[in-house]
Amino acid sequence: MSKIDESRDSIPVRIAVLTVSDTRTAGKDRSGDTLVERLEAAGHSLAARAILPDERDLIAGKLREWIASHEVDVVISTGGTGLTGRDVTVEAHRDVYEKEIDAFGTVFTMISYEKIGTSAVQSRATGGVAGGTYLFALPGSPSACRDAWDQILAKQLDYRHRPCNFVEIMPRLDEHQRRK
Template identity: 80%
Template structure:
C-alpha cells in the first residue's frame, strides 16, 4: 500500500549510480541510465555516476568514497548480483554495511516474482546503511532496475510516502555516534 501525503513537502535526495560491469561504457549503460532518468523525473538529484569492473575491492572502494561524501545520500548499484563467479557486488556492499535492510531483498523478490516468476530466485538484490548513507544493489537488467525503482525506491525515497519512508529517518541513521 502506497500513499503520498500531499501536505508534506517533497525533499530531493542526492543519489549516486554505480554500474558494475566488465564490458559496459556510459554510452551503453542502459540500466544505469534507466535509474538516472527515473530519479531525475522523480525530482531527485544525480550526485555522481560511475562504472567499475566486477572487482570486489574496486566496488567497495567506490561505495566507501560515496559513503564518506557529504554530497551523497543514497547509492544505487546495478549489476553483479547474480550467482556466477564474477558476481561480487553483494559481497562488496556487505563489506561496508553497518546494518543490512533485510526486507529490501525480500520485497524485491516479491516484485520480481510478479514479472519473471521463479527466475526471481536468481537475484541477490540487497540494501543496507553505512555512514548515514543508504545503499542498494540491484541486478544489471533494465527490467530489474525499473521494477526496483517503480515499485520500491520511488516510494521509500519520497518523504511524502506514508506510513513511513527512508527519508524521514535520515537524521537518525547515525544518532549512535552522538551518544556519550
C-alpha cells in the same frame, strides 16, 4: 495501505549511481541511464555516477568513498548481483554495511516473481546502511532497475510517502556515532 501525503513537501535526496560490469561503457549503460532518468524525474539529484568492473575491492572502495561524501545520501548500484563467479557486488556491499535492510531483497524478489516467476531466485538484490548513507544493489537489467525504482525506491525515497519512508529517518541513521 501506503499513499502519498500531499500536505508534506517533497525533500530531494542526492543519489549516486554505480554500474558494475566488465563490458559496459558510458554509452551502453542502459541500466544506469534508467536509474538516472527515474531519480531525476522524481525530483532527486544525481550526485555522482561511475562504472566499475566486477572487482570486489574496487566496488567496496567506491561505496566507501561515496559514504564518506557529504554530497551523497543514497547509492544505487546495478549489476553483479547474480550467481556467477564474477558477481561480487553483493559481497562488496556487505563489506561496508553497518546494517542490512533485509526486507529490501525480499520485497524485490516478490516483485520480480510476479514478472519472471521462479527465475527471481537467481537475483541477490540487497540494501543496507553505512555512515548515514543508504546503499542498494540491483540486478543489471533495465527491467529490474525499473521494477526496483518504481515499486520500492520511488516510494521509500519520497518524504511524502506514508506510513513511513527512508527519507524521514535519514537524519537519525548515524545517531549512534554522535557524542552524547
